[in-house]
Structures are given as structure tokens and as C-alpha cells.
Amino acid sequence: MIKDDNSMQSSDSVTPSKTVKLVPTQSHFFGKPLLKQFISMYLALIVLFFVCTEGNEMLFNSLYHEEILEDQIHDYESVVGLIKALYPTQTREQLDMLLERLNATSNLPVKVVPFDQLTLSEKYLNDIEQGLPVWPFFPLDVHFQLIAPNMVVEIGPMGEIETATPLSMAFKYFPLFAFVGFAIFWVLGLQYRLVKLERTANTFSQGEFNVRAPEGMLALGNLSKTFNVMAERLKRLFESQKNLINAVSHELRSPIGRLRFQLEMIADTSDENLRNLYLLGMNADIDDMDQMVHELLSYTKLENAEPLLKLEKVDISNWLLKQQDYLVTEINTEIRLSLPTKGVLMAMEPQLMSRLLRNLVSNADKYTKTTIVIGASIDNLQYKLWVDDDGPGIPEGHGVHLFEPFTRLDVSRNKETGGYGLGLAIVAQIARQHSGKVSIHRSDYGGARMLVTWPVV
Known part of the structure; x- marks a missing residue:
């Protein structure tokens, strides 16, 4: 059942006159523009994350300034009341010793200072003179309030245990560290797969039509699969084109040779019957070539047709x-x-x-x-x-x-x-x-x- 023979001699093949080999740029894992783009993108995300983390706190403090201030005043009201009650009953030396012992065991510093030693704005000084609690360094929790004529109690800021400070910072910025680590891991993995795909594409462009992009865990989503489908189709098209060019050049030799022979025979004979016979043969050869061209066009159309x-x-x-x-x-x-x-x-x-x-x-x-x-x-x-x-x-x-x-x-x-x-x-x-x-x-x-x-x- 059977198709036609393709017994072609090497002389029938069509060989291009000159082959130009393109040498693509070698891919390196680090230093590529794509990696730089990813790094810049994730650095921007990290900065954005940091700004949002700190900015949220600042925005909250600014929106709820009065509520936070009132809550902080209530937190220190008992300390102010205690100092105000003790101040008339204690000498200055006794009060200083008491506050020193209190500050040595507490994270909340408390001290009594003369009013005229305060370096605050006129507005805050007027509020203090009127007996109002003042919180001038918001959001730093330093509290001022008048406890006696010309005497002001200063409370805060709240201190922290030195050994707990690094741990507190670590917990505060742990999401940022986790985000950075994941971003670096993800970017390097993606960069590795992109470089593999780029090298495969470069190898394919050099004529290694059997090379394919890695699939499975190293696949770059559907991109690797799509590349492999494209590579398979291009390989088939290239091979088909090469075979068609060689085969057509071979197949046309026979009818062209017969046509040339019959033309020579027509020129050499005066017998009308022979001339008609040769003309019929030439017509048959032309029909033969026409049929081959029709089949070739049909095949080429299917070869280049959209596969879906x-x-x-x-x-x-x-x-x-x-x-x-x-x-x-x-x-x-x-x-x-x-x-x-x-x-x-x-x-x-x-x-x-x-x-x-x-x-x-x-x-x-x-x-x-x-x-x-x-x-x-x-x-x-x-x-x-x-x-x-x-x-x-x-x-x-x-x-x-x-x-x-x-x-x-x-x-x-x-x-x-x-x-x-x-x-x-x-x-x-x-x-x-x-x-x-x-x-x-x-x-x-x-x-x-x-x-x-x-x-x-």
C-alpha cells in the first residue's frame, strides 16, 4: 500500500549556498537584566511593606490622638494623685529619696521638677499652669502635670528591659524578615527556571531541534509546555520544508527530462502522427506536474494550518x-x-x-x-x-x-x-x-x- 519511493541521490538535494550561524549571548544565573528587575521589584515591595508597617502606626496615632492621650492620662492619674498627696507631707529630700527608690524598681520614671525649669512651648506651659495634664512629645509617652504651685511631676517615658528589646524588635519585624526570605527564595527559583528556558531556546535556535524545555518541578508554568509544543511543531515544519525542497527538485527532474526529450523528438521528426504522439505525451507530463503541484499545495496548506x-x-x-x-x-x-x-x-x-x-x-x-x-x-x-x-x-x-x-x-x-x-x-x-x-x-x-x-x- 504504498506510497512513492523517495530514493534520492545526494546530488538531488538542494544545499544552501551559505550557512550563517548565530551565536546567542551566553546566559548567566546572576547579573542578568531579568534578575535585576526581580530584585528591584522585591526591594520596592520590601520598602513598601516597611512603610506600611510604620505608617499604619503613625496613621493610627494621628487619627486617634485624643483618645490615646486620654487613655494615657488615665493610666498615669493614680501616680499623679499619689505624688500630689505625698508632696505636702514630705521634705524635698525625702521625696527625692522615695522617687529614686521607685525609679530603681519601676519601668515608669517619675520625677518632680520646678515649673520654671521646663523647656516647653508657651501653649503647654499655659495648660500646665491651669492644672491640665500635658503630653507634649506625642507619641512619646512623657506626661507633665502641676502638683503644687511652681512644682510639676514628670512621668515617663515607659522603659523596657534591655534584654527584651531585641526580642521585641525581632517579633515586630518578623513578618518583614519572612517576606524578604521568601521573596529571595522565590526570585532565585524563578530566575533559575527562566535561565534554563532561555538556554534551551538558544540551543534550539542553533539547530538542535531535539532539545526541549524542562518540565515537572522545573517547568515555568505552562510556558515550558507551550515552548515544547512550539518546538515540536517547528521541528516538523523545518524537516518538512527541507524534505519538500529536496523531493520536489527530484520529482520534477523526470517530467522535465521527458518534456525535453519529446521536444527534441518533435524537432527531429516530420511524421505528423509521431508529432501528435509526442504532444500527447508532453500534455500528459504537464498534467502530471500540475497534479503534483496541487497535492504539494494541499500538503503545505495542512502543514501550516492552525492546529486547533x-x-x-x-x-x-x-x-x-x-x-x-x-x-x-x-x-x-x-x-x-x-x-x-x-x-x-x-x-x-x-x-x-x-x-x-x-x-x-x-x-x-x-x-x-x-x-x-x-x-x-x-x-x-x-x-x-x-x-x-x-x-x-x-x-x-x-x-x-x-x-x-x-x-x-x-x-x-x-x-x-x-x-x-x-x-x-x-x-x-x-x-x-x-x-x-x-x-x-x-x-x-x-x-x-x-x-x-x-x-x-
């Missing part, structure tokens, strides 16, 4: 019956159907799948003896469509490259079983566009089975 198709759910039994009506008008071989249960739906692009089936049946018609059997089924979450014949079959191992363009197993290039080796290449393209594949097996009738499978949607 708009699939339709099709009743496969009704669809095969309609296809059978079309196919019997194109070939003389009997076509039988192996239909699944009624109402079985398959997702496909009907026009492309009709082209696929027509190519498979046309290929089978060249080699079958009596009958062609078309069947379909759904098995293991796979749609299956096959074409069986009872011909000689395909020797094992000979069908590996059968679905490549311009490949034929019939090296005799017999026109009855020939063609241009594009029919099954188009079949493979259509199968790939359905996320499927085509394979060759032994049929139940002794010949070959061309089996197309694609995933259930």
Missing part, C-alpha cells in the same frame, strides 16, 4: 454511509463498512476527515484484490477509523517513513500504483491536527490496515 480545529460531533455510522456513496463513484473496488452501534458520535472536522478517508481508500485501491473494508469504533478513550484491504500488505519495518512526503515503497514508480507520495503524508497531517496519529497493521483480510486514532473529546 473546530471539532463537530458526528454520527459516525451515518457519516460513513455518506462517504461510501461518494467513494463508489471514484473507484471500482467493492467497499464494505464495519459500522458501530447507531448513535455513536465522534468529534472531528468533517471536511478534513473526508479528505483523510478518501486518501486512505485511494491508496488501498491500488493494492487490494477484491474488497476494501472501512470501520470505526471507540475504544480506551480513543476514536478509531481504519481502512482494510486484502492486498499483499506491507513488509514489517517498511512503513516507518511511509507517512513522510514524497516517500514511496514502490521503487518501480509504476503509475498504476504510483503517485507522488503525498497522499498518506496528508493523512498524517490531518491526524496530527486532530491530536492523533496514523499507523500500519495487518488486516483481518491478509492485507494492510491503515489505522487512524485520536483522543475522545
